[in-house]
Amino acid sequence: MKKIYLVFTRDNNQWVNEMVDFVFVNELPKIFGAGLTTQITRFTGRTFEWYRFVEEMNKLKTTVISKKSVDPIFQKKNQVKFLKEVVELRKLISINPKRVKNDLDLLQEIKTRFLDVYPLYVLAVFLPGPWRDDFIAVHGGGSKQILNLLFKSREDSEGLLKEITNFMRSWLGPQLQKVGYQADYLKLLSVSEVEEFVRLKKMPPHKELDQRFKGFVYMYSRLVKTKDFKVFLKDENISIETENIVLNKNSFTGSIAYASKIVRGKVKVVLNSTEMFGFKEDMILVTPMTAPEYLAIMKKAKAIITNEGGITCHAAIVARELKKACIIGTKIATFVLKDGDLVEVDSHKGIIRKINI
Secondary structure (H helix, E strand, O other): OEEEEEEEEEEEOHHHHHHHHHHHHHHHHHHHHOOOOOOEEOOOOEEEEEEEEEHHHHHHHHHHHOOOOHHEEEEEEHHHHHHHHHHHHHOOOOOOOOOOHHHHHHHHHHHHHHHHHHHHHHHHHHHHOOOOOHHHHHHHHHHHHHHHHHHHHHHOOOOOHHHHHHHHHHHHHHHHHHOOOOOHHHOOOOHHHHHHHHHHHHOOOHHHHHHHHOOOEOOOOOEEEEOHHHHHHHHOEEEOHHHHHOOOEEEEEEEEEEEOOOEEEEEEOOOOOOHHOOOOOOEEEOOOOOOOOHHHHHHOOOOOEEOOOOOOHHHHHHHHHHHOOEOOOOOOOOHHHOOOOOEEOOOOEEEEEEEEO
């Protein structure tokens, strides 16, 4: 039985998910000498979860960190090129949608830029992040300059996937509405379906998209509609490596992003930007990871708890600015807590406790 692990939860769209999968499968082997056979994407009906095979990711990590420090992938000129491509991609997705002259040309250019950017984005995410200690163990003193360079690349490209998602919604969402579809349907469309809509204004039937909204899994370039992820994995002979840690937790810990007084409040779980409405003063914000559009509710929140993130993540930076209690990197907060739960947040010790009434 193959094992997978949950990478993170994101409010992206299926176009982005498929493009990332394409890079891992087709582009990374050309650059790093190893890649993945697939990335498993699950749409829960509210948000997207990304999973990867444990064995394949271990092989990719070993291949990358074992390369010599002088390898071209670690050189400054590569990162300079990467950051230039990030700037160009951001220019494309910052245009006023009403001023787009040719939808198809813009779509193709975004796709091309994405394929130029994302392979090195992967490097900038993994090495300064989860592979950092392993990389230092292999490269010793020679690792500092490389990691500083890649950390700069990571900072300057932070949030890029969400920016693409947001732009596509503001650009193509109104066009979907003109042909009788909800703008939200955009998040469910594949790469080929987005292109078909841009070319011909053709869409899958409403019934098909309504079924996808109930849940689906994308794996090995196929989309399978299913509401029961566990049944799907069992049929595929796959197990989740960390699934047992997310059950029945009355207290759990994370990293301290900002320590304030111990606070108590009711939980509001926000898995995507459409769920921010109704967030009230003094609620405890629980989310996989914050994004710039969450700022309004972060200001209202009594405390902030995330599944993911390091000390330089968006949630940590904003919490320090707002002087709000913030615990990040819990891994399980959105799985354990639900709307209305009363919790105590001890941001001095990094502990979250459920309070039973």
